[in-house]
Amino acid sequence: MSLPTTLPEPVIPRLVGGPTLRWGVLAPGFIAGVFASTLHRNTDQRIAAVASRSAERAETFARSHGIDRSYDDYRALVDDPGIDIVYVAAPHTEHLALATLALEAGKHVLVEKPIAASADEARRIAEAARAAGRFAMEAMHTRFHPRMTVIERLLADGALGELRLVQAELGLGNVPVDPTSRLYDPALGGGAALDLGVYPLWFHDFVLGAPTRLDVSGTLAVTGVEDQWNATLHHDDGATGEIAATMRTWTPSHAAIGGAEGRIHLDSRHPQPGGFTVYDVRNQPVSRFDDETGVVGTDGLCRQAAWAAQHIADGLLESPLHPLATSIRVLETVDGVRAGLGAAPIGEDAA
Template identity: 50%
Template structure:
């Protein structure tokens, strides 16, 4: 039996140039902060005007490398800088809550690297602090803003996939033992660092599950090394998710409905493309921007600038309640793994 070929809509992702511009400050400069600043300065009109670290030398070196006019050997100086409109928090997960709420208390908008904190309770604390202060706050779930996610969501919302019944997603990268990912004090483990992406995707497509079942293994330091999650929904739909810091997995994701299926190219978190199938007919969406890997953070920054310019306190695409619910799922899975002594 054949079906009509899927018709792919045009992407509605925020244009990278020509829109509102924010003056950004970066706290805790490291690898992901370097990629973020490079994406902004290379592909958008956004500009980082200040950087802060606990080490003045490290901040100065980062500023010189990335063409940032000011650097500080302490975070308070950046928060007090009247030229900084928004703070990007790029520290280890364990510091997200403290650094974000300090910036919020100083009246700054915040974009906080994912996961927003160590738990749903920390996510709620950031949400409530930002609401009380009247500033914009968002978790940096940048994959929500890349073009393939927007086009896929248009297909889902138009009913082109029918009723979604199964979401599958995996993300694993082999990590060197002994680093941050193995340190429980720094929020180590696969679920917080990598599993947040598959869990977020399942939530984006299916919402909040009725139940979470998790199995896996722990490292010698007690953090989750690898896990598989089954999420069950009231509709009868399921999500099958996996993550690992022990091995590198294919990084695939798919959403299967009663009328069609989307298969996102690996690694699904980066700018890429997907195939959509309906019956015997298949169509392709390919991201033609030329942006790869973490360069895709550029769309997130442009979208945040638009949200702030529009006077919003949250992103309609990735609201803080979504962050809270994703963290609630991860909390549940981490409790199960810890209780099992895996």
């Protein structure tokens, strides 16, 4: 099969003019601010209320983002009849409790990635969503960027031939080693696996699915969380994944898929919106995808909200693009990486 010189068109949700929801935000930290800004700037979705344990923090966030109501109690927000869906933006270790709180109150949920601090906790969120009959989705924004829908079609068509290798890594530099910070605190789900590695591990799963075995090496910070690691993920058909994440240095943050008939190389940084190039078996470029929507960088977080609104309007309880089974499967691999490194248990202080 020859590689296509003309690529499929991306599948893009309507950011304006499609179904809309009344959003509530639990835990208005940094990522919640990014989400609120892009949501209001790029879509006609609107955040109607925000809740924090601190009344002052909730009020400040509401003023900054033009939100009508603020609460100093999470229960008050999930009981608000003017809220359709709750965005859970708390630290990883609070995702299970807050998602369950919202679901049991009859609200749909979009839970910041990773959906939970472990695969077991993710399963419990899925069970709570099924019991409540409400929509639940992980906020894995990378899945919803236009280039991923094009790559998905190329893989489904077998454009690269037999898939042999997935490479993906993500690095974050200038992170001070602070035992009290979220990134280094095991009690809050810190470490380079849950916070960063979930992106390249998701990409690996998107292409090859779950590995049958993994080999992992890396280093632990003074708090016991993993601060740098790399893993080889093995599959029964001979395909492998080479995945890495670090909090110790910036990296190119590239991702690539290698097949018998060609390869795809994603532009850096691969979790964000962007383009990719297709190369043939002679390693010559044959086609190029560029994201021409104008939504760049962290503004890409708005698309997951538009997709969630569309899925709910369609009567779905999960996203067919990113079902809960995928979130659970990726966290099973994250659990394996952390266990292989001997990292400090999540939710517990380092010894």
